[in-house]
Amino acid sequence: MSALVIEKLSVVFGRFRALDDLSLAIDPGEIRAVIGPNGAGKTTLLDAITGIVRPISGRILLGDDLDLTRRSEAQIARAGVRRKFQKPSVFPALTVRENLEIGAGLGCPASERSDRAAMSLAETGLEARADTPAGSLAHGEKQWLEIGMVLASRPRLVLLDEPVAGLSDAETLRTVELIRSLRRPDRAILVIEHDMAFVEAIADRVTVLHEGRTLFEGGMAGARADSRVIEVFLGR
Ligand SMILES: Nc1ncnc2c1ncn2[C@@H]1O[C@H](COP(=O)(O)OP(=O)(O)OP(=O)(O)O)[C@@H](O)[C@H]1O
Ligand SMILES: [Mg+2]
Known part of the structure; x- marks a missing residue:
């Protein structure tokens, strides 16, 4: 049983x-980091999973059997795949709580929406900011709010693109704790990040992408010791 299976995707x-014949599988409950040099295809992988770009070949399966390959963006989101984009995209004029209610989904009944928003407030530690307009949050708080909006939808696959880009060391540490706290047996998390200390702190396994292919897959310690990974990426 896998949470996500990518089969020979181009x-x-x-x-x-x-992406060039890329295959990878993520276990339920796993936190996987995808790393690699600029232009390796990391964001394109998320674009393909979320239906923004169409692969010319290969398949994307959610939980072994639900084929997402030809689904629309909306269908993929409804299947429980949610993404945090690199640049925080919160609604600045709305409060933190209202943003979280939107994250829960407009199809969700109002009472359920407010319960989910309350849960996301607790999970992200943003309770004290609940009634603050999102536009006046610090950069780190906006990142956490957007992660909270993803959580409010009860996703089974969470995709995070560079969640600590531009954060201070203290904010990065807090993001490590936040992402670790999101681990659930029925949820998989795929994180793209350039900050290797952050990756080492959160990921069960790393996939090193290079020119649209997997260069290495395994533990971060193994990646650091791999001569090809050092040559194309870590040794820069
Ligand atoms: N819509 C597009 N049209 C044409 N080329 C694209 C498009 N999107 C991405 N590319 C190219 O595909 C390659 C992979 O891009 P991608 O954004 O997936 O890289 P990345 O691994 O996320 O890099 P970074 O670490 O810089 O974010 C790059 O050479 C990029 O220029
Ligand atoms: Mg990218």
Whole structure:
């Protein structure tokens, strides 16, 4: 049983192969980091999983059997796949609580929405900011709010693109604790990040992407010791 299976996935832009026959599988409950140099295809992988780009071949399965490959973005979101984009995209004029209610989904009954918002407030530690407009939060708090909006939808697959980019060391440490606290047996988390200390602190396994292919998969200690990973990425 896997939470997510990527089978021989290829994505092309014109004549350029951004993903090249890429395969990977993530276990339920796993926190996986995808790392690699600029242009390796990391964001394209998230775009393919969430239906923003169409692969030319290969398959994307949620939980072994639900084929997401040809689904629309909305269908994929409804299946429980939620993404935090690199740049925080919260609604600045709305309060933290209202943003979290939107994260729960408009199809969700009002009482359920407010319960989920309360739970996300607790999970992200933003209770004291509940009635603050999101636009006046610090950068780190906006990142946590957006993670909270993802959580409020009760996702089974969480995709985070560079969640600690631009955060202070203290904010990064708090984000480590937050992401670790999100682990559930029925939820998988895929994180893209360039901060290797952060990756080492949160990930069960890392996948090193290079030119749209897997260069290495395993523990961070193994990645650090791998001569090809050092050559194309860590040794820069
Ligand atoms: N819509 C697009 N049209 C054309 N080329 C694209 C498109 N999206 C991505 N690419 C190219 O595909 C390659 C992979 O890009 P991608 O954004 O997936 O890299 P990345 O691993 O996320 O890099 P970074 O670490 O810089 O965020 C890059 O060479 C990029 O220029
Ligand atoms: Mg990227």
